[in-house]
Amino acid sequence: MNKTPSAFTANVELPLVLENDDSVKWHDEADVIIVGFGGAGVAAALQAREAGASVLAVDRFSGGGATAMSGGVVYAGGTRYQHEAGFLDTAEEMFKYLVSEGTPVNDKTLRDFCDTSSESIEWLTKYGVKFGSTVYSERIAYPPDGYFLYYTGMEKFRNTAKPAPRGHRTVGKGPTGRFYFPPLKEAALGNGVRLMTHSPVRRLVVDAQGCVVGVDIQAIPPEKQAEHAAICSKVNPYKMLNGGPAEEAIAECREFEAALPPRRLFLRAHRGVILAAGSYNYNLQLFGRYRPIVLKAFRELVRGGTMGCDGSGIELGTTVGGGLSHMDRLFITKPLSPPNSFVNGILVNAEGRRFITEDAYLGNVGCAVSEQSREGFAWVVLDRTTFWKGVRELAWPLKNMFSWYGLPAVLNILLGGTKRGKSIRELATKLEIDPDVLEATVRDYNANAGRGTDALGKLKMHLAPMSKPPFYALNMSLRNKWGFSGTMPYGGLTADETTGNVTRADGSIIEGLYAAGRTAVGICSESNFSGLSIADTVYSGRRAARAAAAHSRGVIGDSTRTPSKAIVS
Numbered sequence: 001m002n003k004t005p006s007a008f009t010a011n012v013e014l015p016l017v018l019e020n021d022d023s024v025k026w027h028d029e030a031d032v033i034i035v036g037f038g039g040a041g042v043a044a045a046l047q048a049r050e051a052g053a054s055v056l057a058v059d060r061f062s063g064g065g066a067t068a069m070s071g072g073v074v075y076a077g078g079t080r081y082q083h084e085a086g087f088l089d090t091a092e093e094m095f096k097y098l099v100s101e102g103t104p105v106n107d108k109t110l111r112d113f114c115d116t117s118s119e120s121i122e123w124l125t126k127y128g129v130k131f132g133s134t135v136y137s138e139r140i141a142y143p144p145d146g147y148f149l150y151y152t153g154m155e156k157f158r159n160t161a162k163p164a165p166r167g168h169r170t171v172g173k174g175p176t177g178r179f180y181f182p183p184l185k186e187a188a189l190g191n192g193v194r195l196m197t198h199s200p201v202r203r204l205v206v207d208a209q210g211c212v213v214g215v216d217i218q219a220i221p222p223e224k225q226a227e228h229a230a231i232c233s234k235v236n237p238y239k240m241l242n243g244g245p246a247e248e249a250i251a252e253c254r255e256f257e258a259a260l261p262p263r264r265l266f267l268r269a270h271r272g273v274i275l276a277a278g279s280y281n282y283n284l285q286l287f288g289r290y291r292p293i294v295l296k297a298f299r300e301l302v303r304g305g306t307m308g309c310d311g312s313g314i315e316l317g318t319t320v321g322g323g324l325s326h327m328d329r330l331f332i333t334k335p336l337s338p339p340n341s342f343v344n345g346i347l348v349n350a351e352g353r354r355f356i357t358e359d360a361y362l363g364n365v366g367c368a369v370s371e372q373s374r375e376g377f378a379w380v381v382l383d384r385t386t387f388w389k390g391v392r393e394l395a396w397p398l399k400n401m402f403s404w405y406g407l408p409a410v411l412n413i414l415l416g417g418t419k420r421g422k423s424i425r426e427l428a429t430k431l432e433i434d435p436d437v438l439e440a441t442v443r444d445y446n447a448n449a450g451r452g453t454d455a456l457g458k459l460k461m462h463l464a465p466m467s468k469p470p471f472y473a474l475n476m477s478l479r480n481k482w483g484f485s486g487t488m489p490y491g492g493l494t495a496d497e498t499t500g501n502v503t504r505a506d507g508s509i510i511e512g513l514y515a516a517g518r519t520a521v522g523i524c525s526e527s528n529f530s531g532l533s534i535a536d537t538v539y540s541g542r543r544a545a546r547a548a549a550a551h552s553r554g555v556i557g558d559s560t561r562t563p564s565k566a567i568v569s
């Protein structure tokens with residue numbers, strides 16, 4: 001017999017609709033149930049406890065999610081750490097800057113996010129996260145050890161707002177998400193949050209009126225949990241060239257979970273269920289639907305996150321009619337710098353033309369590269385002066401070369417297929433680009449650079465005519481596995497901007513269901529840079545928790561609601 005293929009790509013099922021609340025045997029209950037115990041989940045849990053609600057959090061694996069793997073940077077303005085560093089930043093300047101970058105949320109929400117960002121940092125500090133005030137002023141994706149405040153976006157290169165370093169990096173060595181999450185988890189457990197690990201939520205439970213009243217989980221037996229965790233750990237953004245092996249591990253985990261005794265448990269939520277289950281970064285089927293280029297290039301890309309980023313939270317929301325938006329929005333990093341000198345070069349596509357200013361934010365460069373022909377073909381062309389200046393920056397001090405931000409650049413130069421030509425024409429031929437077009441591109445660029453202007457708006461400080469042969473081309477193509485492009489999708493469920501309730505395509509609220517973090521469309525879903533996503537998990541997690549803790553069944557809507565600006569796709 002033919003089976004109807006599931007409409008869902010993750011391991012989720014249609015909701016269970018109850019005739020009455022006692023139609024199922026509830027295994028456990030709480031006021032608020034949180035699906036996913038990563039960044040948004042832990043923030044929601046702490047906030048719900050502050051509001052006096054009992055909380056049960058469940059996680060497919062051990063918790064922590066992408067947040068614990070992350071750089072631990074939180075974006076905020078007007079904080080005491082900035083003040084200590086001598087920056088009198090304000091929420092207003094932060095707002096002006098974020099507006100200029102673009103966001104799917106309406107101005108009221110963005111303003112609230114900015115106004116409360118300093119308080120959010122204090123709130124995190126209260127629960128044990130440590131921040132610092134040593135500033136790193138250079139342009140960089142992530143600061144070296146010892147620096148805890150930096151410019152994560154393009155603040156210094158825009159004239160829309162007074163610049164200030166707003167990236168608050170958690171204190172610690174290396175990527176410090178591993179120092180950000182544990183104190184929050186400890187605080188949550190210490191404050192009475194109960195956590196069930198190795199408990200993937202498979203479906204939502206709704207009452208006859210459509211209000212979400214609980215979840216149905218698969219309970220992984222205790223004796224199998226270590227094996228479950230071991231399979232999960234095979235997906236790790238810090239493992240080099242792991243795109244292919246990650247997919248094998250995902251399939252292994254699906255089979256492992258399917259082969260277990262079918263033990264399902266119903267958990268009852270008296271006030272609300274918060275979906276905080278992360279993004280869909282490890283769901284290739286969803287990429288096939290929304291961003292096919294990632295499906296083609298997954299072996300070469302570094303997908304940020306854990307195996308838990310499987311899109312199941314997003315799809316659980318759609319099982320009860322949740323709308324989706326920004327599902328094709330992608331954050332792809334393509335760092336031209338470090339070394340800083342490489343920003344002086346020109347980035348060209350297969351047609352031999354420039355397509356974005358080279359000093360744009362690395363996430364915008366990556367996105368633009370992914371949209372170029374020949375599956376994201378892009379090379380940065382440098383002359384002798386800029387190439388060797390960059391190499392020297394990477395090589396000295398020696399620790400730069402072996403740092404986790406310097407090493408990828410070195411590997412790309414050595415292994416990415418770097419080309420050299422005595423002339424631009426010769427270089428173009430080696431790149432299989434029309435030599436006439438590339439020559440014209442360089443000629444125009446040089447002429448403008450000589451006058452201190454640029455057709456794409458590159459800053460004067462980064463303009464340098466390219467005149468000294470030989471010329472070099474470094475491979476910035478999406479499919480270059482030595483390019484180490486980090487990728488994360490930023491779309492998700494549409495959510496009411498006042499309450500965090502999941503909304504339907506028509507904007508109406510789904511009672512009892514909330515979404516936060518990367519399961520929902522958030523502040524960072526249009527234009528993301530370091531720190532904004534975690535800041536959004538705190539903001540949206542706390543927002544959902546406040547609303548869920550205050551919710552009484554049968555009461556939907558809120559007179560203070562602000563309609564969401566997000567466009568439903």
Ligand SMILES: Cc1cc2nc3c(=O)[nH]c(=O)nc-3n(C[C@H](O)[C@H](O)[C@H](O)COP(=O)(O)OP(=O)(O)OC[C@H]3O[C@@H](n4cnc5c(N)ncnc54)[C@H](O)[C@@H]3O)c2cc1C
Nearest residue numbers: 036038040060065066071073201304305308517518531534
């Ligand atoms: C290497 C790296 C560096 C980064 N650096 C930064 C940074 O410095 N600053 C920044 O702002 N952003 C950064 N990001 C992005 C940021 O970490 C994430 O976007 C953000 O932390 C996501 O938080 P979340 O709560 O939505 O999801 P997560 O933290 O991923 O949590 C989701 C949880 O849900 C669980 N889950 C999933 N499905 C289910 C289910 N069906 N049932 C139960 N549980 C489920 C998962 O196991 C997981 O624990 C980085 C990401 C990476 C990977």
